[in-house]
Amino acid sequence: MDIAPIIAALKRQKTAAALIAIEIALSCAIICNVLFLITHRLERSHVPSGVVEDELVYIRTAGIGASGGDDPMVRAREDRAALASIPGVKSATIINQIPFGHSSWNTGVKLAADQQQTSANVGAYYADEHMLDSFGVKLIAGRQFTSDEFLNFDDVLKGKSDPPSSMIITKTLARRLFGDENAIGKNIYLDDTKPTRVIGIVEHLIRPNFGSDLIDADSSMILPVRLSLGYGQFVLRTDPGNRDAVIAAARKKLKEVSPNRIVLDAKTLESARSDYFKQDRVMAGLLVAVVISLLIVTALGIVGLASFWVQRRRRQIGIRRALGATRRQILHYFQTENFLIVTVGIVIGMGAAYAISGWLMHQYELPRLPLYYLPVGAVALWLLGQLSVLAPALRAASVPPATATRTV
Amino acid sequence: MLRYYAWLAARSLKRNPALTALMVLAIGLGIGASITTLTVLHILSGDPIPEKSARLFYPQIDPRTINDYHPGEAPAEQVTYPDGMNLLQAKRADRQALMTGGGAVVLPDDAAIDPFSVDARYTTADFFAMFDAPFQYGSGWKAADDDAHARDVVITRSLNKKVFGGGNSVGKTLRLQSTDFRVVGVLDDWRPTPHFYDLNSARYSDYEEVFLPLSTAMELEFGRNGSMDCWDNTPDGDQLHSPNCSWLQFWVELDTPEKAKAYQAFLNNYSDEQRSQGRFPRPNNVRLPTVMQWLDDQKVVPTDVRLQVWLSFGFLAVCLVNTIGLMLAKFLRRNGEIAVRRAIGAPRREIFAQFLVEAGAVAGAVLGLLLALFGLWGVRQQAADYAELAHIDPTMLLMTLLLALATALLSGLLPAWRACQVTPALQLKSD
Amino acid sequence: MLKMTHLAKAFRTEVVETYALRDFSIHVRTGEFVAVTGPSGSGKTTFLNIAGLLETPTGGSYELDGEDVSRLGDDARSRIRNGKIGFIFQAFNLIPDLNIYDNVDVPLRYRKMSGAERKKRIGEALERVGLSARLRHYPAELSGGQQQRVAIARALAGSPKLLLADEPTGNLDSQMARAVMQLLEEIHRDGATIVMVTHDPELAARAQRNVHVIDGQVVDLGEAPTLRMNVAANA
Ligand SMILES: Nc1ncnc2c1ncn2[C@@H]1O[C@H](COP(=O)(O)OP(=O)(O)O)[C@@H](O)[C@H]1O
């Protein structure tokens, strides 16, 4: 199809053609970015936690009042043991924080005692000897803690003991702090007294609070510190199918062994993840709705305008038909015309998409729109344009040639 | 004349019902989306305490170590217990309160109700007067009660209903953790939005239901909620009383700008004085933001909400362009009609008016309104903790109307202008 | 050139079926210049539409240039229209979005013709109607007579064997009408077959043969005697 006469005719219809092009450009710019936002959200909500999420339940408790002379340290260990003894529970631990949980413990770490600036802000898990098993975190290098390495949290808090002698860190944190060097055996300073030696590396362990930076999210360390009840929560590992039963049994058990505590929360870790990303999911859903609405509005706009165009040019089409144009040629005329206009729109839209992306980066700390979104958006809009123009173009093709002589 | 145009418009719109529906729907959808997101933004960025937000200040000082010091950065976001108590006792402001969030377990007398946990606020006495908290019954406690670690509690209307079945419960006993408290006041419904005085907890939901003296809560070692920033070791492990851990919010009321200025000077003096005692190693870094400045500083409005506003306006722009195109096509199809009208003697502006009227302002407006209501209903179904706040208020109603009118007129402007450019003729040469 | 026998054309609406043409037979020989007259609504335009393959007859047969075209498909008919037939309409029927040059170009565009060839033909056609100076004008900027001349140029550019004109002077004053008529006569002299519907007895008289249509039927095959010699000379 020769496009020169189409362009010549379009020049006389500048406004209408420009409007479609602008609409396409706007849609293209918005859709490219929104698609990227959607994938970004979904990616974030699928971030690996490093723990066996489908096997875990967590229980948060609160004391009703006077501990009745109980040593909270002892109480904690007894309660944990009681929970571990529930049939179906493979392992139980007391921990200060859980992935996707409400509380988060964070510490700035240094690589030298006299360093003024911290090297990284790190999520700190205070773990007992059951933690690695219970969480199912994957130790990919080094070793687990030995029993003599564990400290009591009260001592640490009150400064009665040195910092822990050893710690396990995530692969991400190891790379962040030590680059390609082997992190095992390296020293990390939690304060300016004594170093803590890295003895193991786990694949992943996400910290409870994180933003869009997924490297930062996976920057965690595990310290061999046993918690007392006031600071800890229980995490139980069981078979996925057993979780509800275990939750019920755990509630009952705790009532028996610790009557002066109440259970605040007893849930699966999966539900914690789901709650954590609820806002992202809602937003992603909203964004999908925006894309669909945009596509529909744009498509209807093209259909509407093209229909009017065809109606307005009925006589012209009739003349063309009278002068020997075949139906196919008329059809192609409108299809080509649409393709040209949409292409102009897409070209402008891509520029706009990139500009918007720059602005979003600046405003919302988002990564730059990957370039491959542009052709994806372009193809989508080309298809949309062709699909929308089909019906009007077919109607144009079916204009009888006698229209030329019959219409006054 | 306007009535004639309205009649013409109605006829013309009826002649192309599908197209009319498409235009109205597009405008309506765009406006609906925009108004919905704007409403949410409006609510979330609203002033939580409009009568006095300009007189309430959040003093910030910087007691942190020189480690990790970056010149120009904001001072600590909360105060330590020693600093908080010093500032409180200096009484340099018209009112002042030191506070934190917490949680406690309520043990109702009624055995039928299981013990349950509630969010709590531990604060000093000025809190209620300073923040204009309305009382249904009774009142807050006195400053003396703070000093005496009184077992006094103020509860909300909803908790009063839940535990005591409503009514005047002043003087009744509420058991928290294992201690009996005397109810001294019942708050009426009160929900400053956002939860400006403590941005650690959910900012738009989960408000505290019991208020008790900070001194009492600390003595009884009630659990606290919020964030704590420690920059140095705590010798005896008592982080709460440590000069190296900030975890409390301190608010002051200063009724005149002069007083605010004086208070700023006071904070500087205080920093100097502390440095002379070996604390505050950093250069003086004092700020005194008002409520709105503080909210702005803390970027309290979720970025998603702003993004949604931008998105909806982008969407509206597409709908607008869409409608302009359709109207243009529709108007120019009536070239013949226009030419004849002009030949008969209609001046340009009459043609312009005729087509502008047709721009369907009314239809768009009405539909926009409906869709806005519908959209808000949709937001209410959302997960976010601010969802329940969304409702339409008169300003927004007016805004919807104006936006709809503006959009419809805007979309009609270019087409109507083009229509009135048609040259008069009794007979068309061709087309 | 053109031979219709017992042709019928019925228009069906929901209520009635009207016959625009009934038992319509006519034979136009190659090189003839035929004028068709008749009262309004008698079926003249319908006849031209069918002759020009714009509409299909509902009965009878139609032979064009020795080929039975009454049962041809749409594409084939389009091809014939484009290659063999030129149209001139009462309402000129130029495409308002295109300038003069592009208007004349339209039928050529539908043939696979080289750009140079098209350019040459357009130039020649416009030269012939005396409008070479106005290539870049749009139809709305021309007078009726000029527009009709463009329409004729458009018809000529494809060098059609058969030229069909439906009241080509109907919208023109008599002076312009005569100029257009002169142009048609020139084209005829160059060998084209012309069928022209007209209301103007003066113009009809200048044709070789007059065909009168009443109520969808050919009633009178009066030949214009003065021009007979001419036909014979051409034949
Ligand atoms: N599309 C149509 N539908 C119904 N009737 C038609 C149609 N076109 C023409 N006719 C009828 O056919 C008859 C012949 O019309 P036409 O050939 O246009 O007459 P004219 O001799 O004036 O050119 C008229 O009675 C007209 O009403």
Ligand SMILES: [Mg+2]
């Ligand atoms: Mg006619």
